[in-house]
Amino acid sequence: MSCPSKTSITDTELSQIYSSNQMPGILPSSAFSASDRDINGMLKDTTLRTIISSLKNAGIVPTPNLNNTDTYLSKVNELITNTEAEYCFYESRYKFSLEKLLNVINQGYMNNTGNVQEIIQKYLSSTQELNQRLNDLTQIINGITEDMLSSTSDLDKQVKMFDDKMKIQQQKLQAQNKIISSGQAVTELNKQMVKFTEEKAKYSNNILGLYSFLNIVALGLLIYVYKSARD
């Protein structure tokens, strides 16, 4: 990553606040108060957590969403691009201000007047302010990175959970496969048994028919013999 080379900036642009059409900047428009900083002028951990939380709520820092991965990834890419743009925005102003400051100091060595002191003071304060902005931005980016890594570990847990789920389903599939493979043999055997009983039933039907016929014949014969005996 490298910021584009310094463009021409005017003094009025030094105090500008970054804003993009696509996404608002990570840094707030107003500077952080002294209570948000430690003795070295760096942002406190609690302040950082609050900032990241508010950025998440505002949707500037996306939260991982398993159901809509593509949207999440595009938002992350947008955040990265936007962060770079924001850094470059302040960096160009910082470099401009620093150069101006050094030039004025240089000039002061050559021709020290009351006006020079005033200009030095002006550029010094703008340089300090921009330096602090860049430091804040760096700290917040670092915080976002840490937050991403912590959510990655959460995702890792979810991946493990899915792995376990897959293992359980695999075991179920194996059990079912066993049922299917063993059940097919039993079903085939049962079908053969049913066929066998059907053949037995057919045979019994034939014998029943034969006996029915024989009984009718015998009954008829009995009646005939009995009647002929009476005659």
Added chain:
Amino acid sequence: MTNLNQIIDYTKLFQDVELATAVGQLKQNPAELQQFLQDQQGKIYSDVTKQKDSTFQKVYGDLNRASDAQKAILMLDKRNQELVNIQQQVYENQEKSASDITEDKNLSGRKYEMNQWSVNNKKDTLFVFSALFILLSFLILLTVLWRMGMLSAGLSGGLALPLIIFFILIVIYRANATNVWRDKRYWNRRTFAGKYGKIPLPLCPGSLSGIESDIQSGLSSFRQTVAQDISSIAQSVSTGVQNTATSVEGAVSPYTQNATPASI
């Protein structure tokens, strides 16, 4: 220690004096002073911006790497989810096949049972038919013999009657067996249809102490039922004997009234 501090202070002072002397000398030569200041300015500027750039490069690189790691995990997660879904589909399909097979197995098992019952029932009917055929054959034989005059009508009737009764008993027994006490599912199983009641069983291991009394009560009820049955059978037998005696007495009385008792 004090000497050392003094030495440091002196050294600083000398350096400042030397610097002021050098600057004073440079001021006498503005072009040189200008060059010197520009060099210093360039050095400071490049040092500061380089430091800033390297810090941001590090932080920005970390952010990119974290997002890449997260992207990789997310893709893995997504792939896992897809795999789980595919596996779920396979599982559902296979579950259907398994349930179909189980259903087929149960159905064919039940069909086999029904066929077995039906075949055995037919065999039973076949037995009755064959018995009827034997009876009829025997009756034809008796009729032929009676017609040929080899047997008297009474003897023929006397021989035929037990056979007919035996056949009727067979039919009644078989009908009773099939309709009343044979199990409707398994041919070889007999049902008692709660004739003697059920022996109560304990519902849980904790009530094992009550088993003995339950068995005792079951046994006593069983004994009572059996005793009632026996007494009713005995009563019916005595009634039957009494009736037989009365009928025998009735049949014999005409002869006894005319006859003189020999012994008396």
